[in-house]
Amino acid sequence: MAESGGFDRLAQSAPCGLLATTVNGTVLLVNETLALWMGLAQDDLVGRPFEELLTTAGRLFYQTRYLPVLRLQGEVREAALTLRGADGSERSVLASSVQRTGPHGDVVFVALFDATGRSNYERELLAARREADRSERRVRVLLEASASFDGCETEGALASALAEAARTAAEATTSAVFVLDGAVLRRVAGGMALGDAPDDGPEAQAARMSAAVTVEHLPDAARFPGLTERLAAVRAEAMSAVPILAEGEPLGVVACYFGRARRVEGDAGELQAALARQAGQVLRRIRLQERLRHSSLHDPLTELPNRAHLQSRLTEAIESSVLTHRPLALLFVDLDGFKAINDRLGHVVGDTVLAQIAERLRRLVRRGDTVARFGGDEFAIVCAEADAAAAVRVADRVREAMREPLRGVPAGYPVTASIGVALHEPQDGTVSAEALVLAADGAMYRSKSEGRDRNSVVRA
Amino acid sequence: MALPTPVEHATAPDVLRRTNVRVLGNPEGRPMVFAHGFGCSQEMWRLLTPEFERDHLVVLFDLVGAGGSDLSAYDRGRYDSLHAHADDLVGILTALDLSDAVLVAHSVSTMIAVLAAVQAPERVGALVLVGPSPRYINDEGYVGGFERADIDALLETLDANYLGWSSVMAPVVMGNPDRPELGQELTDSFCRVDPAIAAHFARVTFLSDNRKDLAAVRTPTLVVQCSDDVIAPHEVGVFVHESIPGSELVVLAATGHVPHLSAPEELAAAMRHYLG
Numbered sequence: 001m002a003e004s005g006g007f008d009r010l011a012q013s014a015p016c017g018l019l020a021t022t023v024n025g026t027v028l029l030v031n032e033t034l035a036l037w038m039g040l041a042q043d044d045l046v047g048r049p050f051e052e053l054l055t056t057a058g059r060l061f062y063q064t065r066y067l068p069v070l071r072l073q074g075e076v077r078e079a080a081l082t083l084r085g086a087d088g089s090e091r092s093v094l095a096s097s098v099q100r101t102g103p104h105g106d107v108v109f110v111a112l113f114d115a116t117g118r119s120n121y122e123r124e125l126l127a128a129r130r131e132a133d134r135s136e137r138r139v140r141v142l143l144e145a146s147a148s149f150d151g152c153e154t155e156g157a158l159a160s161a162l163a164e165a166a167r168t169a170a171e172a173t174t175s176a177v178f179v180l181d182g183a184v185l186r187r188v189a190g191g192m193a194l195g196d197a198p199d200d201g202p203e204a205q206a207a208r209m210s211a212a213v214t215v216e217h218l219p220d221a222a223r224f225p226g227l228t229e230r231l232a233a234v235r236a237e238a239m240s241a242v243p244i245l246a247e248g249e250p251l252g253v254v255a256c257y258f259g260r261a262r263r264v265e266g267d268a269g270e271l272q273a274a275l276a277r278q279a280g281q282v283l284r285r286i287r288l289q290e291r292l293r294h295s296s297l298h299d300p301l302t303e304l305p306n307r308a309h310l311q312s313r314l315t316e317a318i319e320s321s322v323l324t325h326r327p328l329a330l331l332f333v334d335l336d337g338f339k340a341i342n343d344r345l346g347h348v349v350g351d352t353v354l355a356q357i358a359e360r361l362r363r364l365v366r367r368g369d370t371v372a373r374f375g376g377d378e379f380a381i382v383c384a385e386a387d388a389a390a391a392v393r394v395a396d397r398v399r400e401a402m403r404e405p406l407r408g409v410p411a412g413y414p415v416t417a418s419i420g421v422a423l424h425e426p427q428d429g430t431v432s433a434e435a436l437v438l439a440a441d442g443a444m445y446r447s448k449s450e451g452r453d454r455n456s457v458v459r460a
Numbered sequence: 461m462a463l464p465t466p467v468e469h470a471t472a473p474d475v476l477r478r479t480n481v482r483v484l485g486n487p488e489g490r491p492m493v494f495a496h497g498f499g500c501s502q503e504m505w506r507l508l509t510p511e512f513e514r515d516h517l518v519v520l521f522d523l524v525g526a527g528g529s530d531l532s533a534y535d536r537g538r539y540d541s542l543h544a545h546a547d548d549l550v551g552i553l554t555a556l557d558l559s560d561a562v563l564v565a566h567s568v569s570t571m572i573a574v575l576a577a578v579q580a581p582e583r584v585g586a587l588v589l590v591g592p593s594p595r596y597i598n599d600e601g602y603v604g605g606f607e608r609a610d611i612d613a614l615l616e617t618l619d620a621n622y623l624g625w626s627s628v629m630a631p632v633v634m635g636n637p638d639r640p641e642l643g644q645e646l647t648d649s650f651c652r653v654d655p656a657i658a659a660h661f662a663r664v665t666f667l668s669d670n671r672k673d674l675a676a677v678r679t680p681t682l683v684v685q686c687s688d689d690v691i692a693p694h695e696v697g698v699f700v701h702e703s704i705p706g707s708e709l710v711v712l713a714a715t716g717h718v719p720h721l722s723a724p725e726e727l728a729a730a731m732r733h734y735l736g
Contacts, residue, residue: 024715024722049715051690056606057613059690060666061621063717064499064567069651071721072503080620082613092620119620126619171536173543235543259541260668 017083017112023099025050025067025108034112039086050110055082055090066095070108074099080119083112092119138271141169145275149282155179156188158286162244162254162279163190169271170264172256174234177244178203179252191257193233200225206241207250212269214240217261231257238262240269242276246284254279299373301351302358310372310380314433317370317384318424325426328384329391332420332440333361333398335377336452341413352408353415360401365394380440388423388457395419395455402453416453420444422460436460475551480528483556484509485518490585490735491558493519495549497567497591497718498665499658500651501527504566508720511728516562521552523569525657534657542568542668546575553583560585562735566720567591567691568665570700575670577679587681588731591692591717592700594670602671605693611666618662622655674703681707682734684719684727691717708734 011018017034021027027048035042038053051059058081070076075098083091093112100107145165152158159177167175167190176191185197185204197203201224202213218237221227231237236257244252254276256264264272297309305313314330321328335357342350354377361371361379370382381398383391402417409415420443422436439460446456475481482502485492492512494505502520509518522529523545538544549572553561561584565573570592577584596604597611681704685697694711701709710730714723 049688055613056610056690057617060606060610060614061499061617063689063691064497065621065651067716068500068504068718068721071718072506072651080617082617122620123616167537171540173537173540235541237541259537259543260664 016114017093017110019045019050019110019112021050021108021110023071023106023108028107037083037085037091037114039089053083055084058082058084066097070097070099080115081112092116094118134267138267141165141271142274142278145169146278149279152282152286153289155283155286158279158282159189159252162275166242166254166256166272166275169275170240170256170258170268173236173259174257175255176257177252177254178207179244180207180250185253188252191234191255194230194257197253197255198226198230201227201230202239203241203253203255206243206253206255210243210245210248210250212240212242212264212273214238214264214269216263235259238264240264240272242269242272244276244280244283246280251280251283302355302373304358304362304379305370305372307372307374310370310374310382311433313370313372313382314436317382318431318433318436320384321424321426322430324385326385327387327426328382328424328436329386329388329394330422330424330436330440331381331383331391331395331398332374332422332437332444333379333381334418334420334444334448335402336416336418336448337414338377341409341415345409345413349408353406356406357402357415360404361398364397364401369394380437387425388421391421391423392455392457395421399453399455418444418447418452419455420447421455421457423457424460428459431460473555475548476555478524478530478533479521479548479552480530481552481556482520483517484520485513485516487517489514489516491519491556491561492516493521493549493552493558493561493563495521495563495565495569495573496523496526497565497569498661499567499653503527503651504718505564505720507724508564508728511724517558519552519556519558519561521549523572523661524548525654525661527652531654531657534654534660536660539661540664542572542575542664542670545569545572546579549573549576550580550583553580559583562586562588564588564731565590565592567593567717571668571670571673574673574677574704578673578676581678584679586735587677587679588684588734589681589700590684590719590727591686591689591697592683593692593696594674594700594703595668596666596691599669602699603693603695605691605696606666611662614666615659615662618655618659622653622658671699671703674700675705677704677707682731683707683709684730685709685711686714686716686719687711688715689717710734 012032017037018031019027019034020029027045027050030042030045035045051062054062066076066079077096078094081093081095083093092115094115095110095112097108097110148161149158152161163175163177174191176187176194177189178185178197179188185207187194187196202215206213215221216238221231234257237260238258239255241253241255243250244254297305299306317328341353365371365381368384372380374380383394399417402415420440422440422443424431439458443456443458447454496502496504501522505520512518525534563573563584570589571594573587577587596606597608598604683697683701685694701707712719712726714726716722719727
């Protein structure tokens, strides 16, 4: 060992930095290698806190993690730290420390290995892995969202699924979905405390501009009146609002609210937009289905329920009458004098008459009653829980309303109504929808044959 | 104006399990709840708590995402600000039905304790804030001690420590990429962390700004400042002291950021002096 200089020589010029510190990190001894790395004399390093040899980030890690673990465990192995030399140059090292009890109290021995090459390699590896994770996550989020959106049958269900998908994807504290209802952006899912989106907020702006609107931090929120308070209500400091578009038309907005300042850009913004696009298509499909369902159950001219719809409403009303032991009335209303209008003034005028009559009927029935167009100039009214007196009151109101003049119809074309009322009392036993319709129809014919513009009541 | 969202207190046993609550000490004593800082877990208090076990009910817990907490409960959206941690802390106080509790909080937990004290002042009798900082990044007219670039570099350091070798490399080396727990074992057995959560929590810790919350504190508060604390410099301690009405500031001779490990006796003495 003599020719190599003994242990001292080995410690001084070993290819790693060696030092001893107090338990509080004050440097007691350093080897030549470390002094060389730092660009300082060994004596200059003694007495300084070890953390002063580190970059700011290194110090943060040293104080919050390295030292606590060292104190609790007595050793730390291979922690990655960065030294900052006197000339500002940086060197990645792996630091291992061990605490030993000596004659003058506890001492910490530290060995630092140069890890520049390895840490560069690891950084690249990590960057590549993160990139792969990001794109994998993106695909997964979109696939999961697509599956959950496709299973939605109603706007409400879709809105909830979209709100949750966007919140998870963006790692947002809260999310909400707003749907355009006329000019109002109505909140339909998420963010209960947010309420509907105000006209002058970022959500409305996103819908108007058909483009994403982001608010990165609270000072930025001041651009929108009242937004600071709305964000406070969901304990957020930033947000991003993305329009839900279908064929370029805004249908609503999905918005994410973040617990602290956030810059939404690149991938994150694109993912929220992609979710909104997917949801937009599904929303269009749901609305189309709703429209088809609506048109299969309604008369296009008067927008009243049609015969098929009447049939199911009547069945429901009978079931409920059985359960509640309450009476039920079905009114058949046939217009007198309509044929003359149609024949002499034409179908167009006839149609406007039917539309006006439909509007009057809609207005004068009770809440919960159903007015339907049975066909031609025949209407039907289901009056739930109506006894004979109540049904006759409705019928009288209907006949009264017919006497009002009709727009677009000259004098000399009076319209009146012949009404048949089929009344079902619970004590009469069960009745079918068909039987009720038949009875009401028969009663209506009696009114017609007895001189029109009158009511006839039968029990069924 | 819209009202704040009601706090979702999970059912009692749930929050206690989620945050790995441990209760020690004297059941008759004034409750003292210890909230650990960034980078570690409730183990950080092990040298300080014995000082108080005789005359205090000592409650220890892990922030969700740290130590023995329920990692599956770490919803990154929910825990993207300190509010969710504060909800958990209030949940603990409620579940244990504590009142007049002393919240002893370190580092990032000081702001969690501040939010909890503002949210549930009826349960919190005193705050002891050790090395508090409401904002780490310098701002106009405010010295936090760091620039944004420093924090980004810290995130890289975390990557290098948690992801670089232990989680990315080890499974590859050991030929078991499907079993990341094998890599996990290589990290320190004390203050266990999940690498991905640690990186997210570092962002929440060092990029949050809770300066505006300080003025709302009505709880008697002791601000404990160490000498030469690189994480929470003296100016920051003074800022916190001046922002919390009626607070007291004590500067310890202890250096560094973790006096409960480096100088537990001095910290305990300062706390006892303040609490009387």
